[in-house]
Amino acid sequence: MDSSQKTTSHNFLYIFWIILGFTFLGAGYLIWSQYQQIVFLHNQLILEQASTTEAILQLTTDKDVLTEKLNQTETILTETVDRLNAERDRNDDFEDQISQLAGTVGILDKVAKTDPELLQKYSKVYFLNENYIPANIKKISDKYILSNKGDQYFQGNALTFLTRMIDSAAKAGVDLKIISAYRSFETQSDLKGQYSQVYGTGANTFSADQGYSEHQLGTAVDLTDPTVAGTFLTFKDTEAYAWLQKNAYKYGFGLSYPEDNTFYIFEPWHWRFVGVDLATDLHRANASFYSWDQRKIDGYLVSLFD
Numbered sequence: 001m002d003s004s005q006k007t008t009s010h011n012f013l014y015i016f017w018i019i020l021g022f023t024f025l026g027a028g029y030l031i032w033s034q035y036q037q038i039v040f041l042h043n044q045l046i047l048e049q050a051s052t053t054e055a056i057l058q059l060t061t062d063k064d065v066l067t068e069k070l071n072q073t074e075t076i077l078t079e080t081v082d083r084l085n086a087e088r089d090r091n092d093d094f095e096d097q098i099s100q101l102a103g104t105v106g107i108l109d110k111v112a113k114t115d116p117e118l119l120q121k122y123s124k125v126y127f128l129n130e131n132y133i134p135a136n137i138k139k140i141s142d143k144y145i146l147s148n149k150g151d152q153y154f155q156g157n158a159l160t161f162l163t164r165m166i167d168s169a170a171k172a173g174v175d176l177k178i179i180s181a182y183r184s185f186e187t188q189s190d191l192k193g194q195y196s197q198v199y200g201t202g203a204n205t206f207s208a209d210q211g212y213s214e215h216q217l218g219t220a221v222d223l224t225d226p227t228v229a230g231t232f233l234t235f236k237d238t239e240a241y242a243w244l245q246k247n248a249y250k251y252g253f254g255l256s257y258p259e260d261n262t263f264y265i266f267e268p269w270h271w272r273f274v275g276v277d278l279a280t281d282l283h284r285a286n287a288s289f290y291s292w293d294q295r296k297i298d299g300y301l302v303s304l305f306d
C-alpha cells in the first residue's frame, strides 16, 4: 500500500469515528429525552393518583355527610312519629279519663243517692239514731203478712226484692209469712217494754238492743211459717228456714245473726236486705254481714238495689 492509499484509509477511519460519535450522541439524546418523558409521565401519574385519592376522600366524606344527614332525618322522623303516638296516647288517655270520670260521677251520684245507713253494722254500742226515719217506706201487701200482725211497711226499693223472694218460696211450696218489718223507734220502745215485762232484764239480750236498728231502717224482716207462727227458735227446724238458707241471698237477703255468731243471739227469723251483690258474696264466703269489715261492706252500697 502506498502513502495515498494510507491517507484515504485514515480519512475513512476518521469519518467512521465521527459518524460513530454522532450516532452515540444521538442515541444518548434519545435515551435522555425518553428518560425525561418517563420522569414527566411518572410525575403526572403521581399527581393523578393524588388527585384521585383526594377525590375518593372527598366522596367518602360526602358519603359520610350524607349518611349522617340521612340518620338525622331518620331520627327526626322517628321522634316525630313517637311524639305523634305519644300525643295520640295522651288523647286516648284523656278520653279514657273523661269516660272514667263520667263513670265515677255516675257511681258517686248512685252512692250519694243511697242511704249509707242501709249497709251499716249496728251493735249495742252503735245503733241507729232514734230520729231516723227511712226516706222511702211502702206498705206491704196483706197477703204476705201473718194474720193479726196488722199493717207492715218496708223500705220502698227493697220491697220488690222481699215480695219476689216470698213469691218464689211459694212456688217451691214454702209458705213464708212476715211477722214484723219496719218498726219506728216508738214501736220498738213499746216492744222492748213488752219484752221487758215478760222476760225481765234478759230482754236486753235480744229483740230490743241490737236488732231494733235494722227494723228501724226498714230493710229488716222477721219471717216465719204458719206452723211456727212467731219469732221462735224452732223456726230453724222448718223447711221454710232451710229454703231461706239456700235461696235468700238471690234476693239480697241475709241472716243478720246466724247460729254460733259472736255478735248477737241466734235469730233464725231475722233477715236483712243487703243487696244481691253483697248477699251473694257473703253466701259464697259462708260469712255473715256482721263478720265483715264495715269498709268492705260499704263498697257494696253502689250496687245495693241492682
Ligand SMILES: [Zn+2]
Pocket (backbone or CB within 6 Å): 211, 215, 220, 221, 222, 269, 270, 271
Ligand atoms: Zn228482727
